[in-house]
Amino acid sequence: AAAEKGGFDFFMEKEIAEQPEALASTLSGHLENGRIVLDEQRLTDQDLRDVDKVFVVACGTAYNAGLLAKYAIEHWVRIPVEVELASEFRYRDPVLDRSTLVVAISQSGETADTLEAVRHAKEQNARVLAICNTNGAQIPRESDAVLYTHAGPEIGVASTKCFLAQIAAAYLVGLALAQARGTKYADEVAREFDAMEQMSAVIADVLTTMDPVRELARDLAKADTVLFIGRHVGYPVALEGALKLKELAYIHAEGFAAGELKHGPIALIEDGLPVIVVMPSREGRAVLHSKMVSNIREIQARGARTIVIAEADDEGAAAVADHLIVIPKTPTLLQPLVTTVPLQIFAATVAATRGYDVDKPRNLAKSVTVE
Numbered sequence: 001a002a003a004e005k006g007g008f009d010f011f012m013e014k015e016i017a018e019q020p021e022a023l024a025s026t027l028s029g030h031l032e033n034g035r036i037v038l039d040e041q042r043l044t045d046q047d048l049r050d051v052d053k054v055f056v057v058a059c060g061t062a063y064n065a066g067l068l069a070k071y072a073i074e075h076w077v078r079i080p081v082e083v084e085l086a087s088e089f090r091y092r093d094p095v096l097d098r099s100t101l102v103v104a105i106s107q108s109g110e111t112a113d114t115l116e117a118v119r120h121a122k123e124q125n126a127r128v129l130a131i132c133n134t135n136g137a138q139i140p141r142e143s144d145a146v147l148y149t150h151a152g153p154e155i156g157v158a159s160t161k162c163f164l165a166q167i168a169a170a171y172l173v174g175l176a177l178a179q180a181r182g183t184k185y186a187d188e189v190a191r192e193f194d195a196m197e198q199m200s201a202v203i204a205d206v207l208t209t210m211d212p213v214r215e216l217a218r219d220l221a222k223a224d225t226v227l228f229i230g231r232h233v234g235y236p237v238a239l240e241g242a243l244k245l246k247e248l249a250y251i252h253a254e255g256f257a258a259g260e261l262k263h264g265p266i267a268l269i270e271d272g273l274p275v276i277v278v279m280p281s282r283e284g285r286a287v288l289h290s291k292m293v294s295n296i297r298e299i300q301a302r303g304a305r306t307i308v309i310a311e312a313d314d315e316g317a318a319a320v321a322d323h324l325i326v327i328p329k330t331p332t333l334l335q336p337l338v339t340t341v342p343l344q345i346f347a348a349t350v351a352a353t354r355g356y357d358v359d360k361p362r363n364l365a366k367s368v369t370v371e
């Protein structure tokens, strides 16, 4: 079993380390002669051109990947994207028709809620594209098209490498839509694709700098509550960081959009409470960056212990961070591919320090096949 884990104590650690490869294999082959190609494409270019609205349906970590897809697809394609928990979708009577693309994201391809959402979408005549990591699973079988994440088998119950692969796959769908609808020139699409491909090497570098995060996690392993805040693409990352910590370490953890602090969560801040901040890029999102610095000051003034994930040379963030986690500068939409990594390692290390089985957290299942 030790050999299967490739020298790591847990599959999850191995899977975190495999993320550069998971990303590269998911993207591989999808740019041909300067054009994005999706696999098992039963949606024609005309179908993609006709799409005027996207719904993403998913559960758990896959849902957080879906939230990120919204930022990219709306930005690139200029059509509305709604992201919905699969368990809520069909009970709400969503407005779907032939020009709606429903993107179902599921690592296992067997999650009952997501499968039922797919069935509902098909009954309403929407077109369904599955993003899935498991060949021939039920969700891709019942969908019109499938884009596989080639992350390799994921054994750890809490999803890690598949999250990054799902983001990449969902962004590929965005680029395919932008290409079909002409909202981006071919060379821009190819450039976005190349930038994504380059992230593999960036993530590999980030993985070599994580010892301070492990140390911090051991130090905070006794915390009762940890809050996570982010803005823009940092917001879904905050949700994912909180989800990982509650799944693995059984610590009360919540993610918030930083702008919402003043509408409630700030009441939770007390002396010594750890708050993990996913800092927006200073160059890419200057306004959000300065708003976030103010948010950090507000919580610090109320006693929070601030742990700030920020890009290299971000002096504004460094000035307000009790602990600074430095990540390389990347294009804004790609930042989640790196900011997620310290949060995964943080959660896994806290859980291991508390003596829990990181691969098999209590009460959870890898694939939930009941509604």
Ligand code: G6P
Pocket (backbone or CB within 6 Å): 059, 060, 061, 062, 105, 106, 107, 108, 109, 110, 111, 114, 157, 158, 159, 364, 365, 366, 367, 368
């Ligand atoms: C379970 C797993 C999560 C996963 C979710 C959705 O809750 O523990 O890690 O994100 O199911 O699974 P899926 O296979 O549909 O991506």
